[in-house]
Amino acid sequence: MPAARIRTGTREFRQTNRAMFLGGxxxxxxxxxxxxxxxxxxxxxxxxxxxxxxxLSASTGALAVCLLLASVASDRLGRKNMMCLALLLSALLNMACAFAHSFTQLVILRALLGVTLAGLPAVALAYLGEEIDAPSLGYSVGLYIAGTALGGMTGRVATSFLSDYLTWRPALAVIGGAALLATAEFWRILPQSNHFKAGTLDLPTILGGARRHFQDGGLPWFFCLAFLLMGSFVSVYNYLGFRLAGAEFGLRHSEVSLIFSLYLMGMFSSVWMGKLADRFGRRRVLWTVIAVMLAGLLLTLSGSLVLIIAGIALFTFGFFGGHSIASSWVGRRAKMQAGLASSLYLFFYYLGSSLIGSFSGLMWETAGWPGVVAVLAACLILALWVAVRLRKLAPLAA
Known part of the structure; x- marks a missing residue:
């Protein structure tokens, strides 16, 4: 008789959520x-x-490409083993970045980090979808994404402040060392998988599963959302620092880094919106958080630093809420090869980060911040249309 799924209130539920929060x-x-x-x-x-x-784009691009292979490899190696190995190798590579002698070497090391890091996000959502009881899944996914929000904020703020006093090289080494300690705790407390079926590690498996997912009435639209939302999000944080440190505002590097503390909004929104989606339905909540993103983006056009910060707070709140809802929906929508479905979602997620992130840089150089906002507003309007369309998505048969 198969083991029961992990339920709210149990020791395994608390350990799983702690471990996945730490992994994210x-x-x-x-x-x-x-x-x-x-x-x-x-x-x-x-x-x-x-x-x-x-x-950054070297890491996210390599991560996008390797997600598909990592998801299938986890069927052979095991979910927990894959995630632990990914964290271990990535922490070591981040420490190695501190010793890069040229920007080319740094980019190569960052690309390798993207390759190794793929093993955790490729598996995390599938692991939760397989192991957590359905009524609690939104909360668990939201908590995992809250961990990604806090980790993203901490990594950015810590390296920024450390680089002011120690230069960027020891800053990256410190982040890598801290990740090694986190890896040990992750391995210690995360329960083993009990509900995934091992697959065959070959190209036909990947292509056949991908074809089935793209034939689904909803999954391709979620992949589109992932591309648009993440591309918009990373673009704002990539180039806002250049604007704030420029002649218009003249902020110091450590002062600019405080903007990343707004990731705390993401921690709150990912968990809260996950609960709201569990209660009221994902299709009723998803479009509203994308509208919040768009409103926040438009506020950043202001010349007032206060309004810009308010806009970034709204933008961040909306992004993490939307990502939490869409990613958990993918996990429930994919009845077969859930790991591959989650990896396809994340493939487009990080592909958007690389492609839209780079194109936004071109717009920054040619048209300044208004040009960046124009491109990203178009992306979010398209994402809003997709989310409204998903309100009519027929549910899968039980």
């Missing part, structure tokens, strides 16, 4: 620790803002 925290701390350092890279290596963004 570590993943995003490692992935985005370089984002506030982009102006420093541009200065030290003589780069344009768009070219300096390759330090």
């Amino acid at each position: 925290f570590s993943t995003f701390a490692l992935l985005y620790s370089v984002q506030p350092l982009l102006p420093l890279f541009a200065q030290e290596f003589g780069l344009s803002p768009m070219h300096s963004s390759w330090a």
Whole structure:
């Protein structure tokens, strides 16, 4: 008789949520620790803002490509083993970045980090969808995403402040060392998987599963949302720092990094919106948080620093709420090869980060912040249309 799924109130439920929160925290701390350092890279290596963004785009691009392979590999290696190995190797690579002698070396190491890091986000949502009882899934996914929000904020703020006093190299080494400690605790407390079926590790498995997912009436639209939402989100945080540190506001590097503390809004919204989606239905809540994102983005056009901060807070709140709802919906929608479905979602998620993030850099160089906002507003209007369309999505048969 198969083991029961993990329910609210049990010791396993608490341990799973703690471990996945920690895993999400570590993943995003490692992935985005370089984002506030982009102006420093541009200065030290003589780069344009768009070219300096390759330090981040190399990781997110490699991550996107490797997610599909990592999800299938986890069927052979096991969910927990895959996630632990991903965290361990990524922490070591982040420490190695501190010793890069050129920007080219740094980009190569960051690309390798994206390859290894793929093992956790590729598996995390599938693991939760398989192991957590359905009525509690929204909360657990929301908590995992809250961990990514706090990790992203902590990695950015910590490297920014440390780089002011120690330079960026020891800052990256410290983040890598902290991730090693987190990996040990993650391995200790996370329960083993009990509800996934091992698959065959081959290309036909990937292509066949992907074809079935793209034939579904809803999943391709979620992939589109992932591309648009994440591309918009990373673009704002990539280039806002250049604006705030420029002549218009003249903020110091450590002062600009405080903007990343607004990720706390993401911690709150991912859990809260997950609960609201469990209660009222995902289709009723998703479009509203995307509208909040759009409103926040438009506020950043203001010349007032207070209004810009308010806009970023709304934008961040909306993004993490939307990501929490959409990603948990994918986990429940995919009846077969849930790991592959989650990886396809994240493939487009990080592909959007790389492609829209780079294109927004071109707009920053040619049209300034209004040009960036124009591109991202178009993305969010399209995302809002998709979310409204998903309100009419027919539920799957039980």
